[in-house]
Amino acid sequence: MSNDPIHQFHINPIVPLEVAGADASLTNASLFMVAGVGLTAAFFYWAMKPAALVPGRAQVVAETGYNFIHGMVRDAAGDEGVKRFFPFVFTLFLWIFAANMLGMFPLFFTPTSQIVVTATMALMVFLTVIVVGLAKNGLKFFKLFVPSGVPIYILPFVVLIEIISFFSRPLSHAVRLWANILAGHLVLKVFAGFVPMMAAAGAVGIIGSLLPLTMTVALYALEFLVAFLQAYVFALLTCIYLNDALHPGHH
Amino acid sequence: MDAEAAKLIGAGIAAIGMGGAGIGVGIIFGNFLQGALRNPSEAPKQFGNLIFGFAVTEALGIFSLLIALLLLFVF
Numbered sequence: 001m002s003n004d005p006i007h008q009f010h011i012n013p014i015v016p017l018e019v020a021g022a023d024a025s026l027t028n029a030s031l032f033m034v035a036g037v038g039l040t041a042a043f044f045y046w047a048m049k050p051a052a053l054v055p056g057r058a059q060v061v062a063e064t065g066y067n068f069i070h071g072m073v074r075d076a077a078g079d080e081g082v083k084r085f086f087p088f089v090f091t092l093f094l095w096i097f098a099a100n101m102l103g104m105f106p107l108f109f110t111p112t113s114q115i116v117v118t119a120t121m122a123l124m125v126f127l128t129v130i131v132v133g134l135a136k137n138g139l140k141f142f143k144l145f146v147p148s149g150v151p152i153y154i155l156p157f158v159v160l161i162e163i164i165s166f167f168s169r170p171l172s173h174a175v176r177l178w179a180n181i182l183a184g185h186l187v188l189k190v191f192a193g194f195v196p197m198m199a200a201a202g203a204v205g206i207i208g209s210l211l212p213l214t215m216t217v218a219l220y221a222l223e224f225l226v227a228f229l230q231a232y233v234f235a236l237l238t239c240i241y242l243n244d245a246l247h248p249g250h251h
Numbered sequence: 252m253d254a255e256a257a258k259l260i261g262a263g264i265a266a267i268g269m270g271g272a273g274i275g276v277g278i279i280f281g282n283f284l285q286g287a288l289r290n291p292s293e294a295p296k297q298f299g300n301l302i303f304g305f306a307v308t309e310a311l312g313i314f315s316l317l318i319a320l321l322l323l324f325v326f
Contacts, residue, residue, distance in 0.1 A: 006324050075299060176310040179317045186320050233306035236299065 005189035009113055009182070028109040029117075036098035036111065069093050069235060076239035077246060085242050088128075092121060093235035100181060100227035104220075112230075113181045115174065122174035125238050133245035144248035173237055180230045184223045191216045258322055265319040272312025279304045 013025035047058035055063060069090045073082050096112060103110025111117050133141040145162040146155070194212035198205045283301050287294035 004324075005320075072299065172310065175314065176306065179310065179313045183313050183316045183320060186324070187316075229302065229306065232302065236303055236306075240303075 005186045005193070008109075008185060008189065011114075029111055029114060032102055032109045033099065033111045033117070036095055036102055039102075040094045040098045065094070066090070072232075072236060073239050076236060077243040080246055081239065081242060084132075084246070085239070089235050089238050089242075092125075092238060093231050096121075096177065096234055097228065097231035100231055101224075103181065103185070104224060104227060110181055110185060112177055113185060115178045118178040119170070119174040121234075122170040125173065125241055126170040129241050129245040132242070133248060136246065137248055141245075141248050144244055169241060173234070173241075176237075177230050177234050180226055184219075184226050188216065188219055188223060191219055258326060262319040262322040265315050265322060268315030268318075269312040272308055272315070275308040275311070276305060279308060 011027045011029050013027050014031060015026040017023075017025045043058075044062055047062040050056065050059065052059060070082065070086060073086050073089050077085065099111045099117075102108050103113065133144070137143075145159050145166065147158060147162065150158050191212055195209045195216065198209035198212060201208070279301065283294075283297070286297070
């Protein structure tokens with residue numbers, strides 16, 4: 001059924017492949033993930049190839065993006081954060097942005113609408129925070145859970161809450177991106193489904209169907225904003241979490 | 252009660268949660284505007300905080316919308 005809003009998230013194998021009993025087929029999901037990486041890499045290679053002192057149009061776009069994320073990492077995680085994590089955050093941002101934007105094309109698959117993709121990235125950030133935090137600060141890393149200036153009699157509860165909030169980070173980090181993209185695409189599909197539904201009701205319905213059509217166009221514009229915003233937010237939260245690894249007890 | 256009816260009622264109840272996110276996002280943008288009009292020169296520097304607060308709040312509304320949509324279309 002083409003009107004089923006869930007249909008767009010089905011994963012279909014394109015090139016079936018099995019490695020050591022595990023399913024490693026090239027699916028529409030992995031195809032668009034690779035496309036996201038390829039397009040981003042190709043664009044930056046092409047845009048920065050001249051590396052001119054007076055940049056052309058493409059180079060301005062590439063440099064603006066670079067400066068934007070560079071400034072964000074510096075504001076959120078300091079100069080040390082830039083030195084250590086800028087490539088990681090920039091890669092995450094660009095890939096999520098490319099994947100979200102590819103998903104905005106009709107009939108294209110959105111890799112970030114799969115929880116497994118976003119959860120993998122969120123867990124990667126979470127484990128990086130733990131490993132870097134312990135390696136750099138040793139046991140001082142646990143100061144993250146003990147805020148300073150809290151009265152001693154409520155300290156156990158605060159520590160408990162801090163620990164719970166620390167371990168729920170990867171969950172909310174992953175679900176935020178996934179749910180935003182999934183819900184956005186579902187809502188688009190549902191509203192688009194209203195158009196033929198109304199148009200089927202005769203002459204009045206055809207005029208009336210302009211209303212959901214306008215709404216769909218407006219929602220589409222909103223989805224472009226969400227596609228950018230969620231990539232930005234994912235990168236921003238990554239910076240904030242990584243800052244905790246570098247400077248525990250500074251929040 | 253019919254299972255189909257329970258599903259629809261559940262989806263409706265889940266969608267109530269979006270109202271809370273609406274209030275929260277309204278407070279965030281309202282307060283940002285208030286602060287920005289009092290001190291416009293400092294406002295652009297708080298853009299990151301604005302978007303961060305918006306995203307964290309909006310995500311909760313999206314979660315309840317997601318539960319509603321999952322109830323409607325997946326179960």
